[in-house]
Amino acid sequence: MAAPTPPSHSSGRPDHLLVVDDEPTVRELLRTALRYTGFHVDAAATGQEALDLAARRTPDLVLLDVMLPDMEGFEVIRRLRAQPRARPGRGGDVPVLFVTARDDLQDRLHGLRLGGDDYVTKPFDLEELIARIHAVLRRTRGEQLARLTVGDLALEPDSHHVTRAGRTVRLSPTEFRLLHFLVANAGRTMTKNQILQSVWEYDFGGDPSIVDTYISYLRRKVDKGEPKLIHTIRGVGYVIREPRP
Structure with a gap:
């Protein structure tokens, strides 16, 4: 199967996403759907695994669950923001899109105040989620798709x-x-x-x-x-x- 024309970084390479979710079915669904869409995708089941992956290779965007077995996603974003960038010239903080069943208004506000770029609650519509990913990537790079x-x-x-x-x-x-x-x-x-x-x-x-x-x-x-x-x-x-x- 040929790879689709991928969403890409200004360097021309496909955007690299990191999916962080402890539910195997959700993790595999996102990994498969996002790869099909043209992204390069890594996945982690715990907060520490996510931090380790991000330290080795800085992703272009992180899809982050709040409820993880070892620490909350809120703690992951705090530590992620404190990590030195693994890719020179990355600039700014890696965008984070929360994808979680925690739908309380205070959780939403807390995630956004910590620097989250968007907050999507489960169950989510896959097409909408992908559109939000594109929107966050464009917004954080100052890009817009032409009409x-x-x-x-x-x-x-x-x-x-x-x-x-x-x-x-x-x-x-x-x-x-x-x-x-x-x-x-x-x-x-x-x-x-x-x-x-x-x-x-x-x-x-x-x-x-x-x-x-x-x-x-x-x-x-x-x-x-x-x-x-x-x-x-x-x-x-x-x-x-x-x-x-």
Whole structure:
């Protein structure tokens, strides 16, 4: 399976995340989902293990549970902030996103006052969590993703918000990834193989009919009226382009 185009540091390398959670199922879910998204991921089951990993290699962001077997996540962030940076030129403190079942308002405030960059409570929506990770990374680096437009279609990568002629278009995560890929390559014909590799990450002959199926879903939602933006290039693939005069 080909690696997705990863979220990356200014150096061009994939962002490195550290997941800290003592629940094996949650830890594995996050590790698998985040690697699939394109991050490099390490995982720790205890606070001390997390501190040891961070000392050896400073992560770009830490996802930190509060309830750990050896110390609270609040103590982990205190010690993490006191560690010398393992990567020269890192600058500032490593961003920390709390992911925890501790949903009391005082816990939230305490985590943020200690320097946490965001606070997400369990159970969480995976898509929202990934969006928050991207937002924290951009915010701590002063980065923003540009709004993408084709004709009267507008796509906001930060919020996954899509509009056509000012009307909100609700898409599934896969539909959004497909539309984002087409819009990011507006005016260029994308083959089914290119789409499979970039949206579904298949590089071993994945069933190309899934592309046709999801293109039809997008057309029903994005191209209900006129002018049409999504076009089939027979025998090649698909292109999204500005309406022709």
